[in-house]
Amino acid sequence: MTVDLPDLAAMDAFGARIAAALQAGDVVALSGDLGTGKTTLARAIIGALGHTGEVPSPTYTIIETYDDVSPPLVHADFYRLEDPAEVNELGLEDYRAGAALIAEWPDHAGGFAHEPACLAITLKKVGDGREAVVTAGETWQGRWR
Numbered sequence: 001m002t003v004d005l006p007d008l009a010a011m012d013a014f015g016a017r018i019a020a021a022l023q024a025g026d027v028v029a030l031s032g033d034l035g036t037g038k039t040t041l042a043r044a045i046i047g048a049l050g051h052t053g054e055v056p057s058p059t060y061t062i063i064e065t066y067d068d069v070s071p072p073l074v075h076a077d078f079y080r081l082e083d084p085a086e087v088n089e090l091g092l093e094d095y096r097a098g099a100a101l102i103a104e105w106p107d108h109a110g111g112f113a114h115e116p117a118c119l120a121i122t123l124k125k126v127g128d129g130r131e132a133v134v135t136a137g138e139t140w141q142g143r144w145r
């Protein structure tokens with residue numbers, strides 16, 4: 001499925017749509033080149049879940065957690081990982097327990113598309129806006145239209 005995201009308002013609406021369906025155990029995997037809007041979409045989702053504070057890009061920290069929203073959320077940016085095995089050292093599985101994960105650069109962590117609760121989104125630039133190609137995992141089928 002392809003979603004047109006011509007501007008930031010469309011990004012906010014798309015984020016709200018994802019947030020409304022989001023459950024603990026889910027992964028929202030955000031792929032796409034630098035500057036295609038992965039962090040922007042993550043912020044839209046986290047904001048729609050009700051978080052009112054800042055949402056720093058996890059570029060350097062790799063993992064940011066949000067326990068003030070439901071489901072609790074982990075926002076990760078795996079760009080800086082040199083080997084997917086490093087996700088184990090980060091303790092990602094512990095962070096993920098009882099939480100949903102938004103993952104930028106999922107391929108650098110070995111990928112999540114094999115998980116049935118993965119919503120895989122690839123963003124690309126189209127003119128001044130963006131386009132998202134969405135692949136919904138098995139457990140997203142009933143709640144994603």
Ligand SMILES: Nc1ncnc2c1ncn2[C@@H]1O[C@H](COP(=O)(O)OP(=O)(O)O)[C@@H](O)[C@H]1O
Pocket residue numbers: 005006007008010011032033034035036037038039040041128129130
């Ligand atoms: N749908 C959109 N339309 C136009 N500009 C966008 C859209 N989504 C994001 N942007 C802009 O693209 C730039 C890069 O976004 P960012 O989320 O930091 O990208 P990434 O995390 O993929 O590197 C920001 O200036 C942001 O405002």
Ligand SMILES: [Mg+2]
Pocket residue numbers: 038039040057077104
């Ligand atoms: Mg980013």
